[in-house]
Amino acid sequence: MNQTLETSTRKVILSMLKTQGPLSVQDIAKQLGITEMAVRRHIHSMEKDNLLEATLMRQAMGRPTSVYTLAPQADELFPKKYLQLTLDLLDELLEDEGQTKIERLFEGRQDKLEARYQPRMQAKDLEARVAELAQIQNENGYMVDWTDEGDDRYVLSEHNCPIAKVANTYQQACQCELNLFRNLLDASVERTECLAKGASKCVYIISKK
Structure with a gap:
């Protein structure tokens, strides 16, 4: 067979x-x-x-x-409609409560993720924190790789975004991810490419503050 x-x-x-x-x-x-x-x-x-x-x-x-x-x-x-349900609920919330409520919702999600992952960053230097962040994102389906550019400078790339369709409509998701990375790494983090804005991947430049 x-x-x-x-x-x-x-x-x-x-x-x-x-x-x-x-x-x-x-x-x-x-x-x-x-x-x-x-x-x-x-x-x-x-x-x-x-x-x-x-x-x-x-x-x-x-x-x-x-x-x-x-x-x-x-x-x-088996088929699921979680994505469409999420978008429909966000649209309803935007219509009923306005943009400020959406922003607070994403900020609340950021706070929860930070509380969940911050213990994994304890007692690590910056390189180890970058490696741990890559592991966290891979566990969540982001298909991450990262490189050490030297002089405490790192490049982290996400080749997949599990929440891409949400992020395409609600840019707050991308901003909260950027803020989450800055807080978890306790470092300077800048995003130079973004999947939600048409790039082939999300790219973050990480360096000491």
């Missing part, structure tokens, strides 16, 4: 479990018209990826049989 078919069958099984609830290997094989051995191979793979959970179900006759349901992690594989 080629890789494309393997992936397609896996997606179909996940969709079946999403829409039909608990199913046994026999149920899945019958609906798909494939062998139980083939189904078990897919099940085993998805269990390894923590996408499925198995429970034993007693039957009127014979031995108990395993039925499978989606694990919580599998929910992320």
